[in-house]
Amino acid sequence: MTINEILNVREKLLADLDAVIGAEELEAFKLAHLTRKGTIAAMFDDLRSVSKEEKPLAGKELNLLRQSVEARFADKEQSLGTSKRTDAHRIDLTMPARTVPVSSPGHEHPLMKTLNEMISIFERMGFGVEYGPEIEDDEHNFGKLNFPADHPARDMQDTFFVKPSAGWKGTESAPLLLRTHTSPVQIRLMEKQKPPIRSIMPGRVYRNEAASARSAVAFFQLEGLVIDKGVTMADLKGVLLSFARQFFGSDAKIRLRPSFFPFTEPSAEVDVSCYICGGKGCRVCKNSGWLEILGSGMVHPNVLSNSGIDPEIYTGYAFGLGIDRTAMMRYGVSDIRDFFENDYRFLEQF
Numbered sequence: 001m002t003i004n005e006i007l008n009v010r011e012k013l014l015a016d017l018d019a020v021i022g023a024e025e026l027e028a029f030k031l032a033h034l035t036r037k038g039t040i041a042a043m044f045d046d047l048r049s050v051s052k053e054e055k056p057l058a059g060k061e062l063n064l065l066r067q068s069v070e071a072r073f074a075d076k077e078q079s080l081g082t083s084k085r086t087d088a089h090r091i092d093l094t095m096p097a098r099t100v101p102v103s104s105p106g107h108e109h110p111l112m113k114t115l116n117e118m119i120s121i122f123e124r125m126g127f128g129v130e131y132g133p134e135i136e137d138d139e140h141n142f143g144k145l146n147f148p149a150d151h152p153a154r155d156m157q158d159t160f161f162v163k164p165s166a167g168w169k170g171t172e173s174a175p176l177l178l179r180t181h182t183s184p185v186q187i188r189l190m191e192k193q194k195p196p197i198r199s200i201m202p203g204r205v206y207r208n209e210a211a212s213a214r215s216a217v218a219f220f221q222l223e224g225l226v227i228d229k230g231v232t233m234a235d236l237k238g239v240l241l242s243f244a245r246q247f248f249g250s251d252a253k254i255r256l257r258p259s260f261f262p263f264t265e266p267s268a269e270v271d272v273s274c275y276i277c278g279g280k281g282c283r284v285c286k287n288s289g290w291l292e293i294l295g296s297g298m299v300h301p302n303v304l305s306n307s308g309i310d311p312e313i314y315t316g317y318a319f320g321l322g323i324d325r326t327a328m329m330r331y332g333v334s335d336i337r338d339f340f341e342n343d344y345r346f347l348e349q350f
């Protein structure tokens with residue numbers, strides 16, 4: 001093989017390509033020249049027979065040949081409308097449809113499963129179930145819950161505000177927002193019902209946060225509220241311990257750590273002993289032996305009087321539990337977003 005031969009082949013192949021008028025002919029060209037057994041590949045094999053002096057130049061010319069033929073081929077493919085890219089957009093009506101396996105018909109979502117289990121535990125302990133709106137007003141979400149006017153949670157950074165549409169005739173006081181917790185349902189309940197009160201209030205809440213494996217923009221909480229004469233912190237602790245034993249297992253323990261919420265005084269964060277290692281320390285509890293599950297406390301006297309209940313006569317406790325986090329611990333789910341993606345392969349496991 002000489003340099004001249006290479007140049008001649010190049011001329012010929014380009015001319016042949018220009019003469020191609022149909023897809024079949026183009027495919028035949030590809031088979032004859034551009035595959036691993038085609039002309040061009042054979043010429044590369046033939047480089048071995050070229051003399052030492054001519055080899056660098058021959059190699060260079062061969063590369064040029066391949067590049068120019070491939071480029072011209074791609075142009076031709078485009079102009080004939082047979083390129084892979086166009087094919088990919090064609091719909092193949094003969095393709096079998098994706099099916100849902102019959103062995104696994106629809107079932108509860110893992111979050112709803114967790115929630116329903118919690119509801120039935122609290123129902124057995126004499127709690128009723130109440131619901132409130134997801135679009136709330138400032139008064140219920142913050143004001144009557146004793147949040148000061150300049151509290152950082154009221155910031156746009158944490159709260160999604162809602163602009164009422166032109167025809168809106170609601171009675172709520174502006175500004176409107178997506179509730180950031182289920183605690184406003186406490187206020188709504190106290191406004192419509194005199195003590196004794198003993199209810200849980202589950203529902204979806206919203207926070208304007210960056211989504212990550214541990215926090216989602218929307219998630220679920222379960223609020224609890226008990227108001228009566230002579231209710232104490234010991235009652236709170238007893239109910240939560242009983243819940244933990246029923247939900248996590250009969251040897252579950254809880255611990256209360258001092259905390260702060262504007263609407264409870266005193267306030268406590270509650271941890272449950274790690275259900276994986278039983279408190280010895282493992283990856284799930286980051287070696288602490290404890291998992292944080294809820295915020296709680298004695299209802300602040302201001303909150304009672306803001307809702308028309310006399311704090312001199314009644315006391316009560318409240319708690320707010322994160323349903324998603326609890327479900328993640330329970331089922332060993334490491335990314336909260338998995339719950340909302342509706343991937344059948346994920347959901348099927350529960």
Ligand code: PHE
Pocket residue numbers: 180181182183223261264295296297318319320321
């Ligand atoms: N609302 C609080 C939160 O979202 C939780 C809470 C509820 C704390 C009730 C105390 C009492 O973080």
